[in-house]
Every structure is written in C-alpha cells, then in structure tokens.
Amino acid sequence: MMKRNPQVTQPLHPDVVLIHCHDLGRWLNIYGMTHVPSPNIARFAERSVVFENAHSAAPLCSPARGALFTGMSPYVNGIQGLSHNAWRYRENVLTAPERLRPYGYHSALIGLQHENVDPTVLGFDECPGQGFLPRVNQVVEATEDWLAHLAPAERRDPLFLTVGTWEVHRPWPHEDYSPADPDQVDVPDFLPDNAGTRSDIADFYGAIAQFDDGFGRLMAALDATLDPANTMVILTTDHGAAFPGGKSTLRDSGTGVTLIVRPPVSWGVDPHRVSTVVSHMDLVPTLIELAGGAAPAELEGVSLLPVLRGQSEGDPGRLVYSAKDYHDTYDPKRAVRSASYAYIRNYEPGPNLQLAIDLEKSKTRQMMGDRHLEPRPREELYDRGLDPAEKDNRAEDPAYAHIKDEYAAALHSWLIRIGDPIETAPTPPAPQRSRAVDPLPAVVRSSTP
Structure with a gap:
C-alpha cells in the first residue's frame, strides 16, 4: 500500500498515470484506421493532446521501453536487446x-x-503483482483494487502510476480474442x-478491442479516484505493430507509436493534435519539468x-533518432528522421526484412x-x-544526394555524441547473467553449537 505523508495537505504536483501496451x-481509429475497434481510446483522445508523429527509440520491446523510462537511447542506457536475453x-x-522521487x-x-x-x-516504490499480471483484464482488476x-x-504524496498490459502482443488466439470481419479491416500500404x-x-483487431474495453474500464476507475483537474494521463505503446515491415524495422511502421496525453483539466488546454516529430525519450524530461525540475544534460529528449x-x-525541424541491435537475431541499424525525411543505415548484410520468429510464423x-x-x-x-509508407528508397537517387548527405551526417554526429561505436565495431551480445551476479549474502553460521 502507498506510503502516506501526513504533512502533505494537498498534492504538490499533478498525479501522473502512464498506461502502456505492447505492439x-x-x-x-484516431490515426486514420477507421475500422479499428477503439471507441474508448477515441473518447479519451477527444479530451487530450494527440501526437501524430511520435516515435520510439527502438522497434522492439525492451529497448523501446528502456528509452521511454530513462530518456536515453538504447546504447546509452544499456538495454540493446530483450531483457529475458540478459540485457539490462x-x-x-x-x-x-x-x-x-526527489520531487x-x-x-x-x-x-x-x-x-x-x-x-x-x-x-518503483511499489510493484503490486511483481510485474507478472500482464493481461489487460487482470491488470485493470489489480489497478481497481489498488x-x-x-x-x-x-x-x-503525488503519484506516478505506471500500468502495463500484454496486449496487443502476438499471438491473438480466438479463445482469447474475438476476431473482426476480415472484409472490414484497414490494410496499411506497407502490407499486401x-x-x-x-x-x-x-x-489483431480482436486483441485491440479487448485492450480498448479494458482501457475504458481503467479510465473510469482512474477518474473516480484521481481528480482529473490535477491528473495527467498518458497512453502510449512500445513500438510498431507486429507485422512484416512494421515491428523490428526503423521505418515509420516500426517506430511510429501512439502517444495521447490528457493534461490536468485545471490547465484549461483545448484538445488538439500535434504534427511535429517527438520521441519517447521526451517523456522523462517532460515529467521532470512537470515536477518542477530541470532535465539533466545526459537526457536525450526534450520536455x-x-x-x-x-x-x-x-519544433517543425526537429530530428529524432532510433536504433536496433538484437531481437532474436543480430540486426544492427540506426536511423534519423524528421517530419520530411527518414534515413536508415544498415550495418550488416542480410535480407531487406529480418523477420522475428513471431512474424515469420504469421498469416x-x-x-x-x-x-x-x-x-x-x-x-x-x-x-x-x-512516400509516407516509406516503400520507395531514394538513397541512390541523384536528386536526393544532398538530402542523404545531410541526414547521414546528422546520424554520424549523433553516434559520436552518445559514444555509440556501431560505425566501427559490431555490438557484442549482452553479458550473460549468472549466480555471481546480484548474489544473496553468504550464510553466516554460528561458531557455537
């Protein structure tokens, strides 16, 4: 149970709730996919700031979340692959x-x-369920109880509550999710x-519908307990959807993410949409400023x-960066993008799309x-x-040579700035964990019988 501070007579800062899902x-529907069954999220968006061009710092789960929760790119914070593969x-x-916490x-x-x-x-001060309640209905019930x-x-004290769900990660079995009508779905341009x-x-729509239903229940519980006038609610996901050409790529379909923020109602901000490019790494600087502080220099995002x-x-001219190293294979690449262009550098030979195993098995x-x-x-x-679907590679087009040079130079400068050696050396695998890592203290035995 949350620690209470009897000296606090009113929240010093707004409560913050961060809701995040998978894939x-x-x-x-608020992003133009009109048939997606997401009415509760749509109602939430009607009262919020919708970021149309938000991007993760990586196109796969752990590195994307590591950057989201630290404000640092995967190489800098250390999580360059999946946590269950020893990355930390x-x-x-x-x-x-x-x-x-200091605020x-x-x-x-x-x-x-x-x-x-x-x-x-x-x-975190508290981890109810120890992070092992992944499915949306379980998560909502646990949050309601908390x-x-x-x-x-x-x-x-003011609250920073993080709520995470397994959905909408593959697989999407029919015993868990009710599929939509295949004739009534939106097929994006990057898929056949x-x-x-x-x-x-x-x-996939079946999983989204279940997540959306849980999101509606979750918002009802939040608004009944936390004062909307003094609560910021953030909804995002880790990276792109789990389809070939989406998740695990550095194209827009791989790093483009939902980002919807409902500011405290007391601010009097009209709901609106933001078209400028932003990054997941902006979240931590934003929260620090919200709490009354200034983001330290080592953070890569902006408030x-x-x-x-x-x-x-x-910033209409902003550049944001993303990276990939390890998923279930080694696939190193880096990218820089603006509202106008996206430049990707591949550092190892391989197929045009390196499919993760769940994508390889997909319909x-x-x-x-x-x-x-x-x-x-x-x-x-x-x-x-x-080419918003990013299907037509212009890297060898002479008409774009100056653009390519400009973005390649920007990417190189970023790599130098953060110390990432990928241009000269491959990324080694994560050091494997063992019983020598984070051991419990040895047993101290009494010398007397």
Missing part, C-alpha cells in the same frame, strides 16, 4: 520513478514491464492486401510541457512471397511527403 503502433540497464542509469512523487508499477526480469529493481485503497489526495493479411489483421500546455506546437508472412529476402541496401532514404 500497437498507431493502429487506432547500465550502472547508475536512473528510471522515471527514480527521477521523480516528492510516490511511484507504483501495476502489470507488465519489459526492462528487467526482476521488476523490483526498476526504482486505487480502492488509495488515500485522498490531500493525505498523500490479400486473404492472409486480412485474416491476420482481423485477429513536451510547453506543447501540452498549448504554448508551443513543437501475413505465409502469403506475402519472398521479395523481402532480397539483399538489403546499405542506406535507405524516404521522402515522407511523397
């Missing part, structure tokens, strides 16, 4: 709850996390429109608080042919204005 990308934070890296925030994690095999090392025991705002893809998307207060539309893969197995280019450049 959603921007597959919502570097020494002295601070997470969002640890950054907020009086009490933190809790309910449901899923994917940054460490042990959720209790992530800096909120029912929460002290009134005037008798507690055929029976296999439509059946796959119909199953979005002026945008959330309606004081700014963001979409079974009917998409083998063109994705053709050799990948060293460089990729996409003109977002002409």
Whole structure:
C-alpha cells in the first residue's frame, strides 16, 4: 500500500498515470484506421493532446521501453536487446520513478514491464503483482483494487502510476480474442492486401478491442479516484505493430507509436493534435519539468510541457533518432528522421526484412512471397511527403544526394555524441547473467553449537 505523508495537505504536483501496451503502433481509429475497434481510446483522445508523429527509440520491446523510462537511447542506457536475453540497464542509469522521487512523487508499477526480469529493481516504490499480471483484464482488476485503497489526495504524496498490459502482443488466439470481419479491416500500404493479411489483421483487431474495453474500464476507475483537474494521463505503446515491415524495422511502421496525453483539466488546454516529430525519450524530461525540475544534460529528449500546455506546437525541424541491435537475431541499424525525411543505415548484410520468429510464423508472412529476402541496401532514404509508407528508397537517387548527405551526417554526429561505436565495431551480445551476479549474502553460521 502507498506510503502516506501526513504533512502533505494537498498534492504538490499533478498525479501522473502512464498506461502502456505492447505492439500497437498507431493502429487506432484516431490515426486514420477507421475500422479499428477503439471507441474508448477515441473518447479519451477527444479530451487530450494527440501526437501524430511520435516515435520510439527502438522497434522492439525492451529497448523501446528502456528509452521511454530513462530518456536515453538504447546504447546509452544499456538495454540493446530483450531483457529475458540478459540485457539490462547500465550502472547508475536512473528510471522515471527514480527521477521523480526527489520531487516528492510516490511511484507504483501495476502489470507488465519489459526492462528487467526482476521488476523490483526498476526504482518503483511499489510493484503490486511483481510485474507478472500482464493481461489487460487482470491488470485493470489489480489497478481497481489498488486505487480502492488509495488515500485522498490531500493525505498523500503525488503519484506516478505506471500500468502495463500484454496486449496487443502476438499471438491473438480466438479463445482469447474475438476476431473482426476480415472484409472490414484497414490494410496499411506497407502490407499486401490479400486473404492472409486480412485474416491476420482481423485477429489483431480482436486483441485491440479487448485492450480498448479494458482501457475504458481503467479510465473510469482512474477518474473516480484521481481528480482529473490535477491528473495527467498518458497512453502510449512500445513500438510498431507486429507485422512484416512494421515491428523490428526503423521505418515509420516500426517506430511510429501512439502517444495521447490528457493534461490536468485545471490547465484549461483545448484538445488538439500535434504534427511535429517527438520521441519517447521526451517523456522523462517532460515529467521532470512537470515536477518542477530541470532535465539533466545526459537526457536525450526534450520536455513536451510547453506543447501540452498549448504554448508551443513543437519544433517543425526537429530530428529524432532510433536504433536496433538484437531481437532474436543480430540486426544492427540506426536511423534519423524528421517530419520530411527518414534515413536508415544498415550495418550488416542480410535480407531487406529480418523477420522475428513471431512474424515469420504469421498469416501475413505465409502469403506475402519472398521479395523481402532480397539483399538489403546499405542506406535507405524516404521522402515522407511523397512516400509516407516509406516503400520507395531514394538513397541512390541523384536528386536526393544532398538530402542523404545531410541526414547521414546528422546520424554520424549523433553516434559520436552518445559514444555509440556501431560505425566501427559490431555490438557484442549482452553479458550473460549468472549466480555471481546480484548474489544473496553468504550464510553466516554460528561458531557455537
């Protein structure tokens, strides 16, 4: 149960609730996919700031979440692959709850996390369920119960609550999720429109519908317990949807994420949409400024608080960066993007799409042919204005040579700035964990019988 501070007579800062799910990308009706069954999220968006061009720092689970919760890119924070493959934070890296603690925030994690095999090392004051309640209905029930025991705002510290769900990760079995009508789904431009893809998307919609239903219940519980006038609610996901050409790529379909923020109602901010490019790494700087502090220099994101207060539309010329190293194979690549262009550098030969095992087994893969197995280019450049699906690589087009040079130089400068050696040396696998890591103290035996 949350620690109460009897000296607190009113919240010093707004409560913050961060809700995050798996593998959603921007597959919502509010992002133009009109058939997606997400009415509760749509109602939430009507009262919120919707970021149309938000990106994760990585296209796979643990690295994306590591960057989200630290404000640092995967190489800097240390999580360059999946946590269950031994990747973990570097020494002295601070997470969002640890950054907020000096400002009086009490933190809790309910449901899923994917940054460490042990959720209790992530800096939260509480981990009800120990991070092992992943499914949305379980998570909502656990959150409702936790909120029912929460002290009134005037008798507690401000709250940073993180709520994570397994959905909408593959698989999407029919015994768990009711599929949609395959004839009534949206097929994005980066996927082939055929029976296999439509059946796959119909199953995906079933998982989204269940997540959306749970989200509606969760918001009802939050608004009944936490004062909307003094509560910020954030909804996001880790990376793009789990389809070939989406998750695990550095294209828009792989790093583009849902990001919807409902500011405290007392701020009087009109709901609006933001088209400028932003990064998951902006979350921690935003929360620090919300708490009254200044983001330290080692953080790579920028505060979005002026945008959330309606004081700014963001930087129209901003560049954001993303990276991939290890998923279930080694597939090193880095990217820089703006609202206008996306530049990707591949550091190892391989197929054009390196599919993770869940994508390789998908219905979409079974009917998409083998063109994705053709050799990948060293460089990729996409003109977002002409080619928002990022299908037409302009890296060898002389008309784009100056753009490619500009973005390649920006990417190189970023790698130098963060110390990432990928241009000259491959990324080694994570040091394997053993019983010599984080051991319990040895037993001290008495010398007397």
